[in-house]
Amino acid sequence: MSELTFEGTPEQADALKRCIDEHRGEAGALMPVLHEAQNIYGYLPSEVQTVIADELNVPLAEVYGVATFYSQFTLNPKGKHKISVCLGTACYVKGSDKILEAVEKELGIKCGECTPDRKFSIDSCRCVGACGLAPVMIVDGEVYGKLTAGDVAGILDKYIQD
């Protein structure tokens, strides 16, 4: 679990409550609620999991079990700028491992980590389906394709200065 303190706002709590009410009583509600909760908070800290467990009347252990099973659910906060390097087969064959290395070197953190100032986090993903542009990385939803390791610093510069 994250060591950073939980800083939820009342607006976020309200949004979560509304989402739970919408799915209450629905079969298999836990997954959609977790998706929504992560959209609201950016991650799933234990405080949020506890609310979901209580409200949906599901044991906390089960909520935690589901939240940790799926790679898209994260218990750690993400950076302001989310970087994701595709390591799917098409990208890998075209050298995306070198792109990931270059990003890690540039930011001084490893894949899966967040910079101490919470500005950047790096993740890898398996295929975003833009195989025609391989190798690709995604920064805040923006896809950068046909990359070489040399392009990385220039792209990140834009976000560093922001």
Added chain:
Amino acid sequence: MTIQELKKIAAERADLINVRRIVREQAEKLAPATGYRKQVLVCGGTGCTSSHSLQVIEQLEKSLKELGIDDVLIVKTGCFGLCALGPIMIVYPEGAFYSQMTPEHAKTVAEKHLVKGGQIVKELLYADTVHEDGSVIPFAEIPFYKHQMRIALRNCGVIAAEDIREAIAAGDWFALAKVLTEMTPEQVIAEIKASGLRGRGGAGFPTGLKWQFTRDAKGDKKYVCCNADEGDPGAFMDRSVLEGDPNTVLEAMAIAGYAVGADEGYIYVRAEYPIAVTRLNIAIGQARELGLLGKNIFGTGFNFDIHVRLGAGAFVCGEETALMASIEGKRGEPRPRPPFSAQCGVFQKPTVLNNVETWASVNPIIMKGSKWFSSIGTEKSKGTKVFAVGGKIKNVGLVEVPMGTTLGTIIYDIGGGIPHGKQFKAAQTGGPSGGCIPAKYIDIGMDFDNLVAIGSMMGSGGLIVMDEDTCMVDIAKFYLEFTADESCGKCTPCRIGTKRLLEILTKITEGKGEPEDLVKIREIAEHMKSSSLCALGQSAPNPVLSAMEHFGDEYEAHIKDKKCPAGVCKSLLNYYIEPDKCRGCTRCARNCPVGAISGVVKGVHEIDTSKCIKCGQCIENCKFGAVVKK
């Protein structure tokens, strides 16, 4: 909604769609009747959107407005298949195929081509569609499309993906009307059985039989599910269908619902496909509005509705029992079978589960008949298969061909061959569960059984092309990293086996391999195949086993000679500068991130291998090809 109303919607837009389907001369005659002088189709699939096709559409709309053109229709479609050339834009009735569009290009096309009396802007067309003498070839006749036969992808790139009326005009929902009014459930199942359709998700199980089992299962409540958890990295045909023609999936699920006696369906789709999810939800909303989903469809008393469930990034959820656990809101872990999902599936009710591409083949089978469908393909694999061709190939994209089409046709005739004059080495099919097809099998007919016979599998249809620069030990390691990461951990053979195999392969790529490692790999693989709980573990050793079988010499080279013939495994390589090729331009030294290269201007440079981190910057920067790995 009545069938007459459905026909009316189709009739209103039939000409519009026809212009996009027929040859140029006829299309030009038909165009005036549609009310639009020209139609511009821009790909709004994930590939083209990633290369900014939405900005192209924006610019087009702006330019048309500025030029005062109001008789040109802009249509945002799904994927055309030729993703390497995105963003793609096609102008009808001419069928002019513009590739790699930018907003500036769009402006030029609007000003020079879309205006009244305008001419095709040849220099912006995809080069393969222009003859040497300057005449334009209709894109359907270029090699990439000429060898294809589009059944599952029939409407992708033809219709506006977010408009159910265009889908209806292209033929969607008529198969549901037909089965509800003219066929009994038994007849529907018999028709699907007779077509020989087999599941496109990987295993190739006969679809009609699956429906029969679910129909025969006892229970008042049954479900129909769609597996859209396309996890195989490098495969994106399911996404393309969902983005380009979501209605065909909804319709086919309703048909199955009628056939097996279900009134509710779930689509389990990857959360990594936001555009597909959006379009599915739009299609479901529109279908409900028109009464094509919901109660008493076509006034026949048949009820059916569909929910969308998002995955959350677990590869194992493509396995049916894991997928169903996930729909129920649980950890996506598989369970032992029997009971099979036909008897005990989602929420412990009888369930029929098919893959997106399978669903997309149902409408044509019902409309054109099982006889037509079974006349395509090979003896035991009927119809067509979509391959997502990627890796070291010129025309990266989606290709739909009759079953039994040779690998060579796909790679060379359609795919355009290997770029940069490199040699074709192998193709990987079936992703992390499949194996490689070495170059010597270039003439193999691609169908379910042929691929299994040579140690690979069809899988969902990912086809990754590899050239001489791909190391077969490294690629096997890559797949094992994937399966070790994605193993759910429930059963021991898979959990431990993937980890041990990965450790051994890592050791080999680091030059620490021993001859008995190959024996160990085979032993572990055998246990995993025979005793893993689900297909993930049972098939995880396939990539390494098939690579060892077809490229045994490469494994030997890594283990005995401590060399990587493809020049990939870093620990086994060093970078050198060839003195006779070095001109002393200092580019490599300036770009070396660790200062490992020394030398003076116009003097031969040298790499200090003890400092070198083997990042490859020097190779990329050398203009004289003087840096080599060996």
